[in-house]
Amino acid sequence: MARWLKALAALLLLTAAAARKSAPVKTEPQIEEVTAKQLERVLEDKDFVAVYWYARSCVTCDKVLEELEKIDDDTDTFGVDFVKINDKRLAKQYGITKFPALTYFREKEPIIYEGDLMDEESVLDFLTSLEAMDLPDRIEEVNQKILGKIIEDTNYVAVLFYKPECKKCAKALQELENIDDEADQLGIGFVKIHDEELAEEYSLGELPRLVYYRHQIPIIYEGELSREEDVLEWLIANKSTGDEEDVIEDVTAKTLNTLIGNIDNLVVLFCK
Incomplete structure (x- = not known):
């Protein structure tokens, strides 16, 4: 009887050792x-x-x-x-x-x-962050996950939804990159994303489409995307109605002309 118990104990030990050897080893994330x-x-x-x-x-x-x-x-x-x-x-x-x-x-x-x-x-x-992705005179490419974080962290973000190998999209992007720096000076982030599933989820219809997120609330631009000055005026108008505090913004001469043409009452402080 004692010999049988010893054999059983040995068998159980061997089984446990084999299980430990075959079990997957958990590894920590490694760069x-x-x-x-x-x-x-x-x-x-x-x-x-x-x-x-x-x-x-x-x-x-x-x-x-x-x-x-x-x-x-x-x-x-x-x-x-x-x-x-x-x-x-x-x-x-x-x-x-x-x-x-x-x-x-x-x-x-x-x-x-x-x-x-x-x-x-x-x-x-x-x-x-949007700041880390900022490239001069270029609208930065983002993915869905980063876009969600940018919208959550940034008060004003313009997002161009586009399709690769789309002539109309390429033309719109070329025009909008002309106002990227002006938008940035006004505190408006500008990014692009080619995610047709996300565009369909948002019911954006035919691309390209420009969506402006003001305090995470989306506003769809209905005008012609190839007219960059009209887009900039629209962004400025929608930003001014959503500002929560008064801030004197530093702008370029080009942006100042756009503001003058878009806002009836404007005070400008000229400084050296």
């Missing part, structure tokens, strides 16, 4: 390591890429990496690829001389993060 050539391909293929630059035998780099890996899954959700690289020569080409450092590439255009790398939540906010 992918890349070489210079691999990074080049990532930047070619992806619109939004966060690059963590580190050095070997760097205690601070290891600590920062541990914090940033906590948001790796979150950046994936927002469509931002997160990679790490140890290449001092390449880093120098991007103006990075101290490690660790974080560079955010938007459509291959880099910007260096100046905040606290140990604050992973602030890093995530930066990587998904």
